[in-house]
Amino acid sequence: MKLDNYITSSTARVKSDKNVPKAKFQTLKAVAEKKLHEARAARSKANLNGITVEFYGNSKHQKDFWKLNWKEAPHSSHPDARIYSAYGVEGHEPTAYYCPETHESVFFNTEYYGQCKSWALGMAAAIMEEKRNTHSIHGACVDVSGKGVIIVAPTGTGKTTQAFKLMELPGGRIVGDDWVYIDHNEGERLGHLVGRQPEKSLYMRTETQMSKPWLRKIFDESKCENITTAKESCEFTQGPTGCKLTNGRCVFDEGLHWCYYAFGNSRALVHREKVFGPGKVTDQARIRLLVLLRRDDKSPPEVHLDADEAIKVLRKGEYMVRPGAGPKEMWGKLAGEPWYNPYLLLLDHARQEQFFRRMISKFNVKCLLLNTGVDSIDLTHKRIISTLEDT
Structure with missing residues (x-):
């Protein structure tokens, strides 16, 4: 079997x-347009909860992931935002540029899909927050x-x-594993908030396979990005045949040809239904609980x-950079x-504070801060369930 990995x-x-x-x-x-015209690059429009974002790029990898990731926008729809992704442009370092005035982005010499995806969400968020009173949450x-x-x-x-x-409960x-839209105008009409997500496929960290071995078969059958396919490329080798992450035997020494957790930022793009089954997915949820997670050994x-306390935690956004999640020199440090x-x-602190404050104070969404550094996975889960039962 050959892995579809880029x-x-x-x-x-x-x-x-x-x-x-x-x-x-x-x-x-x-x-960028000159390069894309020369390459006869393709365009593709995505529908992000009613916002049309157009991708115009010459990376087949990015284009394939883009089309699998999003729901397609009508061909006749006018783009609200655009991404120009030009690879192989001489004289330009890998860089991304955003123009708030036009809601357009240019990417030079990067095929990494994660930033392309996140900026598509970010451009749609800027438009929806300004024109539709819709809050975009990374969660x-x-x-x-x-x-x-x-x-x-x-x-x-x-x-x-x-x-x-939570999904595995009866x-x-x-709804989604990365992004939630909440329309506050709709909330005013209904008297409660509804969370929705824009993706038809999940851009999953493949390291989740370490704790859920059954995902390996699903990832094997999916389009992947930056999976480690050689033992010498692994960051976590321990001794001649060991693994620092599992404290067990290295998968390469077990005869496997790739490892899904050898690099912290490797990904697979998988349809939600393929991961969970059609009966375990939904496009929306009535929001009752906001859970914030942190990981340390002291809290x-x-x-x-309450709203003030939650906003203080959220605005600070303190976290420890994990391997693969940022520059290597920052791994293990606070950011x-x-x-x-x-x-x-477009980072508008006042607008973010207003959205979260309304969520907690006006719409009575409970907020729970849990420390996964001192609790087991099961105990953290029980705390969420206990609070949810009281809502």
Whole structure:
């Protein structure tokens, strides 16, 4: 069997400028368009909850992932935002540029899909927040017997693990594992908030296979990005045949030809139904609980937060950079990611605070802060269930 795996030259987000003036941006766009025209690059429109984002690029890898990731927008729809992704442009370092005035982005010399995806979400978020009073949250969302849970957390604290455990409950159905839209105008009409997600496929960290071995077969049959296919490329080799992550035997020494957790930022793009089954997915949930996760060895395991306390935690966005989630020199160090949302291209603190405050104070969504560094996975899960039962 051969793995459908693409190795990108940049395996994480490249440097960026998120506030490029229109005049300068037009010059950059012209360079990208020239390359794309020469390459006869394809265009593809995606529907992100009613916002049409067009991808125009010459990377087959990015284009394939784009078309699998999103719901297709009508061919006749006018793009609200555009991404120009030009690979092989001489004289330009791998860089991403965003022009807030035009809601357009240019990527030079990077085929890494994660940043392309996140900027598509970020551009749609900017438009929806400004024009539709819709809040965009970087988090997982699960419906549990009619009660929606949003889990917001930095990478490596167990967000996906806890979302999976909720989904595995008899009444659990997953909405999405990465992004949630909440229309506050709709909330005013209904008297409650509804979370929705824009993706038809999940851009999953393949390291989840370490704790869920059954995912290996699914990933084997999916399009993948940056999977380690040689033992010498593994960051976590221990001794001649060991693995630092599992404290067991290295999968390469077991005769396997690739490892899904040897690199922290390797991915697979998988249809939601293929992972969970058609009966375990839904497109929306009525939000009742907001769960924030952190991981350290000092904080209490469980804290119930009011709006002011939650906003303080979210605005600071403190987290520890895990291997594969940022520059190697930052691994294991503390960093800050306001609102735990790296996708926001236009970071409006006042607007984010207003959205979260309304969620907790006006719409009575409970907020729970859990420390996965001092609790087991099962105990963290029980704390979520206990609080959810009281909503």
